[in-house]
Amino acid sequence: MQNCTFGQIGHDGRVTVERVGAELVAVVTAVAAGRPVVLTADEGRHLPFGPLRTEHHSMQAGLHAWVEHQTGHRLGYVEQLYTFADPARATTGGRVVSISYLGLTNAVGDRPGKAWRDWYSFFPWEDQRHDRPGEGLVREAIEPRLGAWVGQGDGTAEREARRLRADVCFGLGERAWSPELVLQRYELLYEAGLIPESPMASADLVVPGEAMAGDHRRILSTGLARLRAKIQYHPVVFELMPESFTLGQLQATVEALAGQALHKQNFRRLVTQQELVEPTGETHGETGGRPARMYRFRRAVLDERQVAGTKLPRTR
Amino acid sequence: MQNCTFGQIGHDGRVTVERVGAELVAVVTAVAAGRPVVLTADEGRHLPFGPLRTEHHSMQAGLHAWVEHQTGHRLGYVEQLYTFADPARATTGGRVVSISYLGLTNAVGDRPGKAWRDWYSFFPWEDQRHDRPGEGLVREAIEPRLGAWVGQGDGTAEREARRLRADVCFGLGERAWSPELVLQRYELLYEAGLIPESPMASADLVVPGEAMAGDHRRILSTGLARLRAKIQYHPVVFELMPESFTLGQLQATVEALAGQALHKQNFRRLVTQQELVEPTGETHGETGGRPARMYRFRRAVLDERQVAGTKLPRTR
């Protein structure tokens, strides 16, 4: 049993616990004026990160305090994302364990500021809000290059597997685009050598989109994936909204996250029928059309329903 | 980047990465003869755990190797659960980061053996397969004791909040029981002092169910919660099944995990219509009735559908 990873089970000999470096990495997002943004450091090359410290009760508390100090705004929601501990991440100082978190906040100011960067500058293919079916970056740049990658597979079976994978990830052929496959798409592009971080990348085939240092763009993609999935069964969108808002603004925020346009009437019905919001009584001009009623999030739903949240009515 | 590290929040300005102990904790489960079981150590007092070692490419690989060595069976599925790093977990050796994993395997032998323990010996209230509505442990032991806890709240508002929380967690009043709230229920019982691990526990009020050392029962409850949630949208049940099986066996396995009886006809339709399985052509006697057709999991669905899985038709 000594040569098993876990060492001795059941006997309290914790003596051999290896000591490793521990750091936190944060994916903090907000939505400002219909643009989803993420907090970055170092001119967008890194996500904010730093050593784990003992001074806080929990990592969550530490993250709250730190982001609030940085941005001046409360973090409405924090959730652990993933812990990375691959030996490949080891630095000169030895093995490093990186614990990543997803955090949501509202109010960044009206536009992406210095440290806030648009999600889609890192993942342009994830924004399909303005694409018409059969057009856009995926069709024009990604599909053909993936086609070449498919063709390079060894043997029919391998090529078939590659085609299937490409089709599922990017909604090619008759398949539907699934917003929550952000990570799978990133990994596919990585393996196909279409992004600069990849060792197989060739400069002339690389797809648009800013890279980040190390695996930070990969961590960011897990963050987006998690948020896109979460939004469908838990009312977390409201952590990104101001106190009161119009249904149009709410829809724009969801669309910004999902990267998809939503069906207006059905979106409204879904939100109102589920009693997620209540009218404040006020209205909001400056909409370019008829003034809209303002609503606020009914916080009570967080207690009433541990399950169930904001479903997305399909695109269009 | 330098001024964006988490380290700068405190006023002492150290920038060194703190070195901590790192350990793995595993929730490895299987289903044997309709009983969901979990691998334990130390007579059920601990989950298997041990120091993180450098010799494997990744933690996942290490866990695979270790469990396969221990049980002689392949781990079909491994997923990271959560990373705990609260200072409260520190031992004499300093702060410890515990990375927990969920692992699924089939074939344990026909009955729970020495190291394998029934889930529900730790969480008797989570097994409602044989309860009739209005009966069972929850109604008889838990509801009244939670009622007392509700009554001890300070002021009407606090008591109302407590009542709501109890009702949602345990499906009291008109509310439905939600199988996936395992962790929330454990935490509520903890806070109400109804389980022995709790500092507020009084021996005569404690609810049935074996305790574990430290926070291992809490970790186990996150494992069950994750598995119950996952089963609804990803076809992971099949990792717990033998190569070929009858639909009745499959249903029994799902019921064992969910802790709920399922509607037979609808369960079968759901499974077959989604094309999750294909008939092997063989049949199986020893059912006590008409011989059943055998099926195998259609592994291709894992490639075809990254989303979508085994929905649970409601109880009964």
Place this chain on the structure above:
DNA sequence: TCAAAAGTGTTATCCTTACACCCATGT
């Protein structure tokens, strides 16, 4: 008057739930 966005109503379709019933085997 027209564009633009808010807001209402209705219908077709699909999925879930529930119920009723038949089939093949062992005792």
Place this chain on the structure above:
DNA sequence: ACATGGGTGTAAGGATAACACTTTTGA
């Protein structure tokens, strides 16, 4: 014969998707 579990069909209800249309503002 009947108990037991396997297996099929179908109708009711609810949720979603799609479409058509009205209302209220500013330019």
